[in-house]
Amino acid sequence: MTEYYIDPTATGSNDGLTKTNAWGSVQEMIDGTGGTTPGGGDTVLCRHSNSPDETLTAKIDVDNVNFYGDLTSGYARVIGVNSSWIEDGTRYEIDANSSVVNCMDFNLSTDAYILLKHFLFKNATGSGVNFNTAGTVCNVFINCAFRDNGAKGLYGYRNSKGLYIGCLFNGNGDEGGYTGGNCMVLFSCFRDNTEEGLLELFGGGLFFGNLVFDNGNQGIIADSDIAIVNNVLNGNGYSQLSLNDDRCVVFGNRLTNAPTSYYGLDANSNLFLSGYNYFEDNAAGNELDITLREYVNFTASTSTDDQDNGDINEGYTSKTDGAENFNLRSDASLRNQAIAIPLN
Secondary structure, three states: OEEEEOOOOOOOOOOOOHHHEOOOOHHHHOOOOHHOOOOOOOEEEEOOOOOOOOOOOOOEEEEOOOOOOOOOOOOOEEEOOOOOOOOOOOOOEEEOOOOOOOOEEEEEEOOOEEEEEEOOEEOOEEEEEEEEOOOEEEOEEEOOEEEEEOOEEEEEEEOOOHHHHHHHHEOOOOOOOOEOOOHHHHHHHHEEOOOOOEEEOOOOOOEOOOOOOOOOOOEEEEEOOOOOOOOOOOOOOOOOEEEOOOOOEEEEEEEEOOOOOOOOEEEOOOOOOEOEEEEEOOOOOEEEEEEOOOOOOOOOOOOOOEEEEOOOOOOEEEEOOOOOOOOOEOOOOOOOHOOOOOOO
């Protein structure tokens, strides 16, 4: 296992093997400037010395021409460090300067394993990070920020099996984050993005402990087979949480301040399990919009407006004790076949 170095103040065609012979940019690392390239199990330290550290004139093109020679033995770890080469949470800043479409493009035809830690991607006219090909899987982002990009903060719909921990998605012109299938998003923040905070339309994964607020559209849109647990969604422009397909678990979330005509929970799905969620200050009558809740009994009705049965074990709570009879808008033909599953 080898340690490499990037220092944006470095000059010349260095090999990155020592601090005094560091690469001058992330692109030099990817291109193997100086005849060396990191592989699985190697670490690359990226020294923060300016603000920003790299001002791009072209996107950083991550392809499998050079950089991904051998990642089968483990992740290549690329880590931002401070000016003394110490990892203390300081982010390595990459600025597209409002003149480059994406800060970083992943153009890979095979599976790849890379861990990016302590990076900031900002001011792209397109997305901060963009995944172009379906072969890119199992990438990890830790304490990364995607800020003030013209489109998405992270366009990761082809980054399946990705892991995002402690990341910030702020002020982007489209979605904050658009993840691929079977991804995990943990302890991250999505705020002030023009459209959705977090969008996942390919199924599978876990959203846990995230803060999602003041985004222009929905807070979170989720597809099938996703566990959405212990998140806080507040003040987003449309519904706080929208489910577009089946078999989701929605548990222990706080959904508040949905505007008029939108919902704390908008579940356009036939099967999902929900419990111990908290609703407060959503527009009157708009707390829930549910096609079919799996464990709450409905009475047969031809009306599109119906109420739940007031079951105290239904798993929904509100600011006012005993006010769990939310108004429901239901258009499911099978709603009277819901299954009652007690929580105790």
